[in-house]
Amino acid sequence: MAGTKTLLMLENFIDGKFFPCNSYIDSYDPSTGEVYCRVPNSGEEEVEAAVEAARAAFPGWSSRSPKERSLVLRRLADLLEQSLEELAQAESKDQGKTITLARTLDIPRSVENFRFFASSILHHTSECTQMDHLGCLHYTVRAPMGIAGLISPWNLPLYLLTWKIAPAIAAGNTVIAKPSELTSVTAWMMCKLLDKAGVPPGVVNIVFGTGPRVGEALVSHPEVPVISFTGSQPTAERITQLSAPHCKKLSLELGGKNPAIVFEDANLEECIPTTVRSSFANQGEICLCTSRIFVQKSIYSEFLKRFVEAARLWKVGLPSDPSASMGALISKAHLEKVRSYIKKARAEGAQILCGEGVDKLSLPSRNQGGYFMPPTVITDIKDESCCMKEEIFGPVTCVVPFDSEEEVIKRANSVKYGLAATVWSSNVGRVHRVAKKLQSGLVWTNCWLIRELNLPFGGMKSSGIGREGAKDSYEFFTEIKTITIKH
Ligand SMILES: NC(=O)C1=CN([C@@H]2O[C@H](COP(=O)(O)OP(=O)(O)OC[C@H]3O[C@@H](n4cnc5c(N)ncnc54)[C@H](O)[C@@H]3O)[C@@H](O)[C@H]2O)C=CC1
Numbered sequence: 001m002a003g004t005k006t007l008l009m010l011e012n013f014i015d016g017k018f019f020p021c022n023s024y025i026d027s028y029d030p031s032t033g034e035v036y037c038r039v040p041n042s043g044e045e046e047v048e049a050a051v052e053a054a055r056a057a058f059p060g061w062s063s064r065s066p067k068e069r070s071l072v073l074r075r076l077a078d079l080l081e082q083s084l085e086e087l088a089q090a091e092s093k094d095q096g097k098t099i100t101l102a103r104t105l106d107i108p109r110s111v112e113n114f115r116f117f118a119s120s121i122l123h124h125t126s127e128c129t130q131m132d133h134l135g136c137l138h139y140t141v142r143a144p145m146g147i148a149g150l151i152s153p154w155n156l157p158l159y160l161l162t163w164k165i166a167p168a169i170a171a172g173n174t175v176i177a178k179p180s181e182l183t184s185v186t187a188w189m190m191c192k193l194l195d196k197a198g199v200p201p202g203v204v205n206i207v208f209g210t211g212p213r214v215g216e217a218l219v220s221h222p223e224v225p226v227i228s229f230t231g232s233q234p235t236a237e238r239i240t241q242l243s244a245p246h247c248k249k250l251s252l253e254l255g256g257k258n259p260a261i262v263f264e265d266a267n268l269e270e271c272i273p274t275t276v277r278s279s280f281a282n283q284g285e286i287c288l289c290t291s292r293i294f295v296q297k298s299i300y301s302e303f304l305k306r307f308v309e310a311a312r313l314w315k316v317g318l319p320s321d322p323s324a325s326m327g328a329l330i331s332k333a334h335l336e337k338v339r340s341y342i343k344k345a346r347a348e349g350a351q352i353l354c355g356e357g358v359d360k361l362s363l364p365s366r367n368q369g370g371y372f373m374p375p376t377v378i379t380d381i382k383d384e385s386c387c388m389k390e391e392i393f394g395p396v397t398c399v400v401p402f403d404s405e406e407e408v409i410k411r412a413n414s415v416k417y418g419l420a421a422t423v424w425s426s427n428v429g430r431v432h433r434v435a436k437k438l439q440s441g442l443v444w445t446n447c448w449l450i451r452e453l454n455l456p457f458g459g460m461k462s463s464g465i466g467r468e469g470a471k472d473s474y475e476f477f478t479e480i481k482t483i484t485i486k487h
C-alpha cells in the first residue's frame, strides 16, 4: 500500500456536513493498480444518521415550490460546470476512462442532468376528468415519496448518480445516495458544492461504502420507500428480495447484450466508426455498448476486414492522454473476468481477430500493473456461446453473419437482456419494421447513443424494470392520488 499520508481520504456527507468513518476501504488507480484513495466503509450507523437528516429536511424541501427547487438545481449545475476540468481529471483518474471522455461526456452530462430536471419539473400537469351526470369532478395530484435511496455503479460515476439525484430532489424528495465504492471521488467533490448552490442540509446525503454493508442497510431501511438502482442483475435480485417485505417502489436499470444489425444497404462509412465506438467507448463499460454484431452475408467479409482495421486504430493509452480512445478497465477482478471470456471463446474454437492475446500494448513501466486490454474482436462464434449470451462489460465484441431479416430479429432477441439495439440500413421501411420487432427498450438506427432526455430510458426482460426520463422519473419519484369532488 502507498504511504497513508499521500492518500486521498473521503468522508461521508450527512446533514450538510462531512464526517469521517471508523473504517475505510482502499480505492485503486486503474492505470497503475496502486491504492490512491480511501473510501468510508459505512454501514447501518451511517445510514441511520442519514435517514434522520433526510427525514428532518423533508418537510421544508418538499413544501418549496417547483420553481424554488429548480433555481437550486440550476445553481448546482452552474457550479459543477465551473469545476468541469477538475471533476473530469478526478473522474478519469478514479475510473480509468480517458480524460477526453470525462471532459466531453461524463461531466457535461452531469451538469445537463441538473439543468434538464430544473427545467422539466416546471412543466408537469395533472389529469382531470368530469362525470357531470353524477356532479363529480376527478383529478390527480402528485406528492414526493419521502426519502429516496439511490445506488449507482462505477462505469459512469457522476453521470449516473446525478441522473438519479436531480429528478429525485427536483420532485421534492430528500435523498440518500450510495455511489460505487470503486468510484466515489466525484460524488464527494460534488458534496462540497451543495451548500453554495443552496441545497439545504439533509436534502442530499451521501454515504460511501460497499453494497453488502451500506447498500443493504439503505435498501432494508423501513423509512426509505423508494430505491433507484443502476448496476448488475444479481444485485438487482438481492435488492428486490430485501425490498419485498416493505413493498418498496423500485427502478432497476440493469445490463445488456446489445445487438448491432448491419444490413447490406448500410452506409459503412458511418456504420463502421460508430460501431467501433459503440463497442469500445469507455472500455466497453457502458450498459448500452454493442457486443453482438450481426452482418448480412453479402457484405460480411468486407465489413469484418474494415471493422478490424478500425478497431486496431482505437488507441489504448493512459487515461490522462488526450489522444487515447480507451483507458484502463475498472479493476483487476473485472479485467480478469473480461479476459476469461476470451479464453472461453478460444477454447470453443472461435477466432480472435484482434486484441487480447493478438495485439501487444505499449505502456510506460509505471503502468504495467494497470488494468489495460486492447479492443478485441471475436468471430466464428456460435450464438449459444457465453460470449454471445452474457454481459461481458469490457472492450470485446463478436461479429457474426446472417441471411434474412426474420432470422436476424429472432437471433437478436434470443438473449435474456433487452436494453439497446442498433440497426444499420438505408431502407426506411425496414428500419421501422425491425425496430418494432426487437425486444429492446432503446433502438438507435444509423446512429448510437444520441440521447433525448425527455423520453423513456431503460430496458425490458432482464435489463430492468421501469424507465427514466422527464415524465418517467417524475412519476417514479412521486406518489399519485386521485381526488373526487362532488359538487
Ligand atoms: N448499468 C449496468 O448495466 C451496469 C452493469 N454492471 C455489470 O455488473 C457487473 C458487476 O459489476 P459490479 O460493480 O459488481 O455491479 P453491482 O451491481 O454489484 O454494483 C452496482 C452498485 O450496487 C451496489 N451494490 C452491490 N451489492 C449490493 C447489495 N447487495 N445491496 C445494495 N447495493 C449493492 C454497489 O456497491 C454499486 O454501488 C459488471 O461486470 C457488469 O457486467 C456494472 C455496472 C453497471
Ligand SMILES: N/C(=C\C=C\C(=O)O)C(=O)O
Residues within 6 Å of the ligand: 153, 155, 156, 160, 163, 230, 231, 253, 285, 286, 287, 288, 451, 457
Ligand atoms: N445506465 C447506463 C448508461 C446510461 C446512459 C444514459 O443515460 O445516457 C450504464 O452504462 O449503466
